[in-house]
Amino acid sequence: MSIPVARPWLGEEEAAAAAEAIASGWIAQGPRVAEFESAFAEAIGAGHAVALSSCTTALHLALIAAGIGPGDDVIVPSLSFIATANSVRYVGARPVFADVEAATQNLVPETVEPCLTERTRAVILVDQAGVPADLDRMRALCEQRGIVIIEDAACGAGAMYKGRPVGAGAWLAAFSFHPRKVLTTGEGGMLVTPDREIAARVRRLREHGMDVSAAQRGASRQPVIEKYLEVGFNYRMTDIQAAVGLVQLRKLDLMVARRRVLGKRYQDLLAEVPGLVTIHDPGYGTTNYQGFWVELPAGFPITRNELLHMLADAGVSARRGVMAAHLEPAYSGQPCPPLPVTERLTANTLALPLFHEMTEEQQDLVVSVIRAAAGLHQTAATV
Numbered sequence: 495m496s497i498p499v500a501r502p503w504l505g506e507e508e509a510a511a512a513a514e515a516i517a518s519g520w521i522a523q524g525p526r527v528a529e530f531e532s533a534f535a536e537a538i539g540a541g542h543a544v545a546l547s548s549c550t551t552a553l554h555l556a557l558i559a560a561g562i563g564p565g566d567d568v569i570v571p572s573l574s575f576i577a578t579a580n581s582v583r584y585v586g587a588r589p590v591f592a593d594v595e596a597a598t599q600n601l602v603p604e605t606v607e608p609c610l611t612e613r614t615r616a617v618i619l620v621d622q623a624g625v626p627a628d629l630d631r632m633r634a635l636c637e638q639r640g641i642v643i644i645e646d647a648a649c650g651a652g653a654m655y656k657g658r659p660v661g662a663g664a665w666l667a668a669f670s671f672h673p674r675k676v677l678t679t680g681e682g683g684m685l686v687t688p689d690r691e692i693a694a695r696v697r698r699l700r701e702h703g704m705d706v707s708a709a710q711r712g713a714s715r716q717p718v719i720e721k722y723l724e725v726g727f728n729y730r731m732t733d734i735q736a737a738v739g740l741v742q743l744r745k746l747d748l749m750v751a752r753r754r755v756l757g758k759r760y761q762d763l764l765a766e767v768p769g770l771v772t773i774h775d776p777g778y779g780t781t782n783y784q785g786f787w788v789e790l791p792a793g794f795p796i797t798r799n800e801l802l803h804m805l806a807d808a809g810v811s812a813r814r815g816v817m818a819a820h821l822e823p824a825y826s827g828q829p830c831p832p833l834p835v836t837e838r839l840t841a842n843t844l845a846l847p848l849f850h851e852m853t854e855e856q857q858d859l860v861v862s863v864i865r866a867a868a869g870l871h872q873t874a875a876t877v
């Protein structure tokens with residue numbers, strides 16, 4: 495048996511939608527992107543959604559929209575995919591790494607507050623592995639100081655925060671549609687905001703700063719002479735991607751429900767491994783199980799990397815847990831406070847396979863390897 499770490503749930507409907515977009519003759523950003531944006535904004539309960547080429551480009555434009563630039567500090571978790579920190583560098587600002595809390599792997603006011611200085615202009619709050627961060631608590635810390643919060647909801651589509659979809663309450667929230675995420679368009683991202691002006695500016699910035707979109711120009715029967723209001727980028731999503739995204743969005747609830755069943759099953763099966771901590775819902779919300787991480791306890795018989803090898807030998811493709819950007823050469827030499835929780839988590843966690851079509855048999859195999867590594871005897875449920 496060979497078990498991938500992730501596998502998008504794509505089928506004939508997505509293939510037909512993509513084929514229709516191609517047959518329409520409009521394959522770059524056009525009507526399907528506009529439709530995907532409206533549908534996504536409605537699903538999230540956000541005022542406006544702007545489709546982009548990735549979450550990384552969404553974060554870049556969010557920082558520009560928030561007016562962040564050289565001389566500014568932006569607090570980010572080191573424990574995140576490196577794109578979170580990189581986006582800060584793109585605008586010439588300085589990422590300042592803060593530690594996370596162990597239970598959610600997210601920034602919390604207690605870890606952010608010691609990092610605040612007069613230069614702090616923004617915090618990028620990540621919903622790591624789809625576990626919602628506590629936005630309201632971070633707001634209580636930041637808003638009185640005029641510090642902007644940008645939510646990096648790359649992993650968050652379908653997760654819930656206090657009864658609302660993740661991203662709904664944010665001023666700026668960026669989503670990813672990379673195939674490792676729950677909802678995918680191949681590559682792609684979305685920025686959501688309640689602010690109409692910001693949405694309009696981000697729409698221009700994704701398209702070279704033009705005051706008229708190529709789609710509007712194409713639809714006009716009269717010649718349109720466009721203006722370039724500021725230096726922008728080509729961060730557009732294609733209509734082929736949006737066509738796939740529209741189908742995936744309709745399946746989002748189903749995909750999250752399936753992942754939650756598998757997540758719960760992993761938790762039950764792994765409960766017998768002494769000291770093993772697994773991803774779980776925080777008290778104020780629910781995860782979409784975009785990832786399923788486990789943390790090996792101190793004294794576990796083998797190291798995390800040895801366990802990854804053991805899983806690979808059994809045909810199971812797992813991954814190390816979330817990386818720590820401050821340990822990468824790209825950020826060497828950057829001043830950084832001690833990050834004990836980040837360093838513990840990045841060394842001792844791994845992401846187990848979890849995908850829509852995963853079978854119980856496949857899940858049992860993954861669990862049996864972990865149980866064996868822990869020195870537990872097999873039970874009927876896990877052989």
Ligand SMILES: Cc1ncc(COP(=O)(O)O)c(C=O)c1O
Pocket residue numbers: 548549550551574575577578620622646648649669670671672682683
């Ligand atoms: C927390 C986080 N932020 C940003 C990104 C970047 O997303 P994208 O690949 O869509 O640019 C990722 C992707 O893994 C991520 O996990």
